[in-house]
Amino acid sequence: MINVLYFAWVRERIGLPKEMVETNATTVLQLVEELRAREERYALAFSDLTALRVALDQDLSDFDAKLDGVREVAFFPPMTGG
Amino acid sequence: MRVIVQEAPFDPGAELNAFAKGDTDIGAVVSFTGVTRDVSGGLSQMQIEHYSGMTERALTQICEEAQHRWSLVDVLVIHRFGVMKAGDNIMMVATASRHRADAFAAADFLMDYLKSRAPFWKKEVTADGSEWVAAKDSDEDALDRWS
Numbered sequence: 001m002i003n004v005l006y007f008a009w010v011r012e013r014i015g016l017p018k019e020m021v022e023t024n025a026t027t028v029l030q031l032v033e034e035l036r037a038r039e040e041r042y043a044l045a046f047s048d049l050t051a052l053r054v055a056l057d058q059d060l061s062d063f064d065a066k067l068d069g070v071r072e073v074a075f076f077p078p079m080t081g082g
Numbered sequence: 083m084r085v086i087v088q089e090a091p092f093d094p095g096a097e098l099n100a101f102a103k104g105d106t107d108i109g110a111v112v113s114f115t116g117v118t119r120d121v122s123g124g125l126s127q128m129q130i131e132h133y134s135g136m137t138e139r140a141l142t143q144i145c146e147e148a149q150h151r152w153s154l155v156d157v158l159v160i161h162r163f164g165v166m167k168a169g170d171n172i173m174m175v176a177t178a179s180r181h182r183a184d185a186f187a188a189a190d191f192l193m194d195y196l197k198s199r200a201p202f203w204k205k206e207v208t209a210d211g212s213e214w215v216a217a218k219d220s221d222e223d224a225l226d227r228w229s
Binding site: 007009059074078079081082 | 131139140174201204216217
């Protein structure tokens with residue numbers, strides 16, 4: 001089980017801020033493929049990965065990264081702090 | 083070093099007066115305050131969302147990197163989340179060093195990094211609706227200056 005978090009418009013498109021996901025995915029990309037296959041709202045949120053960022057256990061990472069031992073995955077648009 | 087993430091307003095003047103107080107080895111203090119701007123001319127509010135936990139972690143890492151790169155006596159970052167009105171202070175950074183060059187450069191670095199590496203997202207709400215603020219390519223390009 002992985003805790004998956006969504007922020008900003010990703011959260012709005014999917015319609016929830018977080019969920020526990022039962023998955024055998026070994027990479028972020030595989031997890032994204034599983035989520036995309038679920039429902040239209042997921043497919044829509046993940047339609048353009050260049051518009052998204054991913055963090056693994058609260059560290060910025062990338063979509064090719066492995067999920068070995070990762071407990072928390074977060075998907076969000078590019079950040080706009082400051 | 084102090085990293086503060088909070089919903090409540092803060093007083094930049096009071097924060098600056100208290101910053102690095104009593105340290106006689108400081109010759110320069112630089113500060114920056116980010117203010118909510120009404121870009122469209124009809125802003126009713128700005129909503130700032132953040133990733134609690136990662137935010138504190140990312141800001142701390144950015145401050146540590148600044149301390150590693152420059153000779154700093156102290157660093158302060160305050161960043162708010164929640165609902166802002168035009169004119170409200172969103173965030174501030176302050177740096178203290180022996181000589182001004184380090185304090186200026188470190189403050190500049192902190193701003194560039196926390197704009198696109200700290201997990202905050204801004205949403206502008208106007209009478210016409212609401213829209214997420216898009217990240218600018220120039221913000222990402224600004225990071226190249228420091229690589």
